[in-house]
Amino acid sequence: MAGFYDVALDIIAMYPEIVLEKDRNDQTALQILAQKPQVFPSGSSLGFWGRFIYSSPSIKNIHDIKVNNNLSMSLVDRICKTVIGKVSHDKAWNILGSAIPIAVRYGIHELIEECILTYPGVIWYNASGFSLLLAAILQRQERVYNLVYQMSRHKIHMAVAHRNQENVLHIAGKLAPPHRLNVVTGAALQMQRELQWFQEVQKFVHPSYEEALNKEKQTPRMVFTDAHKGLLRDGREWMKDTSSSCTVVAALIVTMAFAAAFTLPGGNEDNGSPLFLNHNSFMLFIMADAVALFSSSTSVLMFLGILTSRYAEDDFLYSLPKRLTIGLLSLFMSIAATMIAFSSALVLVLKDKVTWVAAPLIIVTSIPVCLFGLLQIPLLVELVNSTYGRSIFHQQNDRLIH
Numbered sequence: 001m002a003g004f005y006d007v008a009l010d011i012i013a014m015y016p017e018i019v020l021e022k023d024r025n026d027q028t029a030l031q032i033l034a035q036k037p038q039v040f041p042s043g044s045s046l047g048f049w050g051r052f053i054y055s056s057p058s059i060k061n062i063h064d065i066k067v068n069n070n071l072s073m074s075l076v077d078r079i080c081k082t083v084i085g086k087v088s089h090d091k092a093w094n095i096l097g098s099a100i101p102i103a104v105r106y107g108i109h110e111l112i113e114e115c116i117l118t119y120p121g122v123i124w125y126n127a128s129g130f131s132l133l134l135a136a137i138l139q140r141q142e143r144v145y146n147l148v149y150q151m152s153r154h155k156i157h158m159a160v161a162h163r164n165q166e167n168v169l170h171i172a173g174k175l176a177p178p179h180r181l182n183v184v185t186g187a188a189l190q191m192q193r194e195l196q197w198f199q200e201v202q203k204f205v206h207p208s209y210e211e212a213l214n215k216e217k218q219t220p221r222m223v224f225t226d227a228h229k230g231l232l233r234d235g236r237e238w239m240k241d242t243s244s245s246c247t248v249v250a251a252l253i254v255t256m257a258f259a260a261a262f263t264l265p266g267g268n269e270d271n272g273s274p275l276f277l278n279h280n281s282f283m284l285f286i287m288a289d290a291v292a293l294f295s296s297s298t299s300v301l302m303f304l305g306i307l308t309s310r311y312a313e314d315d316f317l318y319s320l321p322k323r324l325t326i327g328l329l330s331l332f333m334s335i336a337a338t339m340i341a342f343s344s345a346l347v348l349v350l351k352d353k354v355t356w357v358a359a360p361l362i363i364v365t366s367i368p369v370c371l372f373g374l375l376q377i378p379l380l381v382e383l384v385n386s387t388y389g390r391s392i393f394h395q396q397n398d399r400l401i402h
Contacts, residue, residue, distance in 0.1 A: 001032050003039070005071035009078060016082045020095065028095055030079050033111060034102035039072040040110050042143050076111050080118035089119075097125030100132060107141040109396070116147075116401045129164070137171050137201060140180040140193075142392045148204070149395035167209045169220030172201040175227040185382055186242075187234035188324075191316040192386055194231065198224055199317075200393045225313065236311045239320055243303040246331055250299040253334045257293035257341075261286075265345040281344045281351070288341035296334035302327035321387040328380050335372055339365040 001023075008029070012019060019029050037043030083092050096115045100122065103111045112132070116123050123132050136144040175181075176197075181190045198220075202210065211219055218226070264274045265285065274282060302323045309315055309323075343361045 003068070005039070005068065005075050008075055009071065012075075012078050012082065017086060019079045019082045020087060020091070028099065030076070030083075030095065030099040030111070030115075031102055033072060033076060033079075034099040034108060035106060036072070037106040037108050039068045040108050041069045041073075042107060042109055073110060073114075076114045080114050084118050092119055093122060093125065096122045097127075100125050101127035101130075101135060104132065104135045104139055104141055104144050107139075107143050109141075109143040109147060112144060113147060113150075113399065113401055117399070120401070134168060134171055137168065137197070138174065140176040140197060142197075143396065145200075146393060146396050147401060149393075150397070150399060150401045152400060164215055166214045167205065167212050167220070168201055169198075169205055169209050169212075170214050170218075170223050172198050173220045173222075173224035173227060175231065181231075184386065185379060187231055187238045188316055188320060189382065189386055191228065191231050191235040191313070192321060194224075194228060195313065195317045196386075196392070200391075228313070232311070232313060232316075235316055239306055239309075239311070239324070242324065243306040243327070246327060247300060247303040247307070250296045250303065250327075250331050250334065253292055253296035253331075253338055254300060257289050257296060257334075257338065260289050260341065260345075261293070265348045279348060281347045285341050285344040285348065288337045288344060292334045292337035292341060295330045295337060299327050299330035299334060302330065318387060321383055325380065325383045325387065328376055328383070332369075332372060332376065332380075336369045339369055 022028055023032075033039075080096065083095050087095070096119050100112055100115060103109075125132065127135065130138060133145065133148060136142075136147075176190075176194060181193075184190055184193050209220070213219060214223065265282070306320060306323050306327070309320060311320075343365045346361060
């Protein structure tokens with residue numbers, strides 16, 4: 001409980017039977033570990049560079065995280081082997097099985113995997129009417145659910161019915177707990193994640209389960225629709241608000257870029273040719289202005305497509321995120337191109353008076369582009385990952401656990 005896992009390993013080495021004991025709160029050491037996701041690799045929240053450095057620690061904080069991860073895994077391995085070697089199967093069932101529902105709630109798939117490898121039958125441990133996979137689906141813990149890809153006959157497990165006449169699809173149709181909904185940004189992406197869960201479970205069940213009725217005479221899809229009414233409404237409002245704000249900005253850029261094409265810097269000669277036609281900066285201005293006009297027009301069209309959408313449930317899976325992704329990318333390009341066009345126009349106008357103007361202009365005009373990137377790039381990255389990136393459902397390692 002205090003986090004001294006090296007001391008705990010030494011104590012277990014001297015007194016192996018201590019792992020069978022319970023504390024004043026009637027909890028075993030394995031149950032305590034099952035409540036501490038931060039000491040396992042799956043619960044370590046590291047950024048890109050943190051994950052890169054993790055492979056060869058050079059920063060104390062990351063080094064400590066890796067040490068704790070290794071110690072906690074060693075501790076789980078030692079506890080499981082001690083339990084299975086010292087007690088009867090009934091007691092091992094209770095000690096290992098009682099830790100699994102707790103680990104499911106916190107998403108510690110490493111602990112669960114080790115328990116199942118030690119005692120395969122514990123996969124059927126039932127807590128409050130839910131077996132391991134049903135609990136993982138209900139809690140929306142994809143890393144625990146992904147253990148199904150390491151099972152040789154996972155389709156059989158997926159067909160297990162719940163005691164309230166609900167099959168696994170009914171369970172998947174229920175709304176995720178709030179703390180699991182909030183792992184993604186915005187109600188629209190939360191709705192997308194819920195649809196991904198429902199479709200993932202749907203792949204592994206018999207077709208008859210899709211039309212099976214629960215006690216309320218509802219099919220799994222009816223359960224999903226009823227449970228997600230509020231989230232669907234919030235997702236629709238989030239999409240509309242985001243699209244409306246971005247449409248205003250994109251429309252302003254369209255107006256400015258269109259006007260700039262007919263009010264060229266320096267004016268025109270008597271024959272109508274632009275005065276700075278032979279200057280490189282002028283060609284940069286024209287190209288940037290054209291990019292700004294076309295990309296902002298694309299952005300407006302995408303956001304209008306979102307605003308006029310029917311907002312059906314399945315639209316949140318691919319259609320709406322795709323439009324929002326294209327719209328944000330186009331808007332970012334149009335802002336960057338507008339700044340480039342503005343800078344090149346100023347360079348043309350002031351080239352004979354202020355020759356050093358180019359360098360500070362590049363710095364100043366990059367500020368709004370960087371600000372937009374800081375504000376919107378995280379959302380854009382999340383959109384791309386959730387829509388086009390690798391699925392959250394996949395085989396995590398090559399260990400066959402059942």
